[in-house]
Amino acid sequence: MPAKLANGETVKPTKIRLEVSTYCQLRCPTCPTTMGDTHRGIGAGFLKFENFRKLLDDNPDLEEIELSNYGEIFLNPELPLMLKHAFEKGVRLTARNGVNLNNATDEMLEALVRYRFEFMLCSLDGASNETYSKYRIRGNFDKVISHIRKINAFKKKHGTDLPNLGWQFVVFGHNEHEIAKAREMADELNMSLHLKLNWDDSFSPVKDEAAVRREMNAGVASRKEYKEKFGRQYTEHICHQMWDWPQVNWNGDILGCCRNNWGSFAGNAFRDGLEGSLNDETIRYAREMLLGRAEPRDDIPCTTCRLYKNMRKAEQVLERDET
Numbered sequence: 333m334p335a336k337l338a339n340g341e342t343v344k345p346t347k348i349r350l351e352v353s354t355y356c357q358l359r360c361p362t363c364p365t366t367m368g369d370t371h372r373g374i375g376a377g378f379l380k381f382e383n384f385r386k387l388l389d390d391n392p393d394l395e396e397i398e399l400s401n402y403g404e405i406f407l408n409p410e411l412p413l414m415l416k417h418a419f420e421k422g423v424r425l426t427a428r429n430g431v432n433l434n435n436a437t438d439e440m441l442e443a444l445v446r447y448r449f450e451f452m453l454c455s456l457d458g459a460s461n462e463t464y465s466k467y468r469i470r471g472n473f474d475k476v477i478s479h480i481r482k483i484n485a486f487k488k489k490h491g492t493d494l495p496n497l498g499w500q501f502v503v504f505g506h507n508e509h510e511i512a513k514a515r516e517m518a519d520e521l522n523m524s525l526h527l528k529l530n531w532d533d534s535f536s537p538v539k540d541e542a543a544v545r546r547e548m549n550a551g552v553a554s555r556k557e558y559k560e561k562f563g564r565q566y567t568e569h570i571c572h573q574m575w576d577w578p579q580v581n582w583n584g585d586i587l588g589c590c591r592n593n594w595g596s597f598a599g600n601a602f603r604d605g606l607e608g609s610l611n612d613e614t615i616r617y618a619r620e621m622l623l624g625r626a627e628p629r630d631d632i633p634c635t636t637c638r639l640y641k642n643m644r645k646a647e648q649v650l651e652r653d654e655t
């Protein structure tokens with residue numbers, strides 16, 4: 333059946349996601365950046381301050397920018413300049429996808445506080461170096477904790493509660509016994525604890541499923557169980573980013589959502605402007621596909637996405653009112 337053309341609604345989000353770095357110094361075994369997929373699909377690079385500055389200056393309606401995705405934000409040497417400029421423009425910055433926080437200068441850590449970074453989620457899968465380093469290869473738990481303590485000291489010095497800090501704990505078989513200890517440590521470090529289900533059942537699956545179910549808000553021990561219980565995929569909310577919180581790559585290419593690391597839409601935010609690039613024909617078509625109003629098309633990244641394929645298999649479409 334030929335793909336039908338879709339007009340699709342246009343969007344003008346006040347929140348975007350903008351990748352600051354696709355480089356990462358860790359080698360987490362099941363991460364697409366470690367496997368080279370990210371660099372093959374969307375390139376390797378750092379966001380340039382000049383592009384960041386122009387994007388903010390040209391789009392005064394922007395309220396919030398998420399900076400983290402497939403790489404480590406602290407590897408970008410121009411990060412402090414971006415924090416300062418966003419602060420001066422009144423734009424909130426976040427790293428909700430996560431940072432590993434293994435390498436950060438005192439200048440970077442103080443800049444987070446000085447320029448009132450809004451929220452940062454630290455990837456800490458475990459409560460000791462022994463468990464942490466089983467997945468976060470090349471990482472050092474104690475070093476990350478020492479950086480968090482430094483941020484807390486800078487917060488005291490500058491008299492602010494920002495950045496709010498989160499502790500992301502991906503639950504594996506090798507670290508599930510440390511959840512209670514992580515909760516205690518997070519409390520002591522003034523961090524919120526966020527438990528997350530492992531995305532790859534073949535790597536260290538949970539052992540005590542009943543105990544993990546008790547710990548997880550959703551009451552499940554795996555993504556498979558989540559689907560069985562709720563009838564939707566664990567990460568399906570990501571597709572809503574195409575409307576509300578779209579992903580822009582470090583070079584301005586439009587990726588649409590934080591999952592897409594294999595292909596870009598036709599627009600480029602630095603070349604075509606943010607609003608124009610977020611509303612070009614290809615991304616409007618993709619939104620129509622997700623809503624079940626258009627057939628898959630070869631030039632649309634969603635067509636080859638597992639989430640989209642599963643939705644079609646289950647004869648489901650994205651429900652926008654579920655956001």
Ligand code: SF4
Pocket residue numbers: 570571572574588589590591592633634637638639640
């Ligand atoms: S289908 Fe996949 S690529 Fe498309 S928006 Fe959803 S998660 Fe992203």
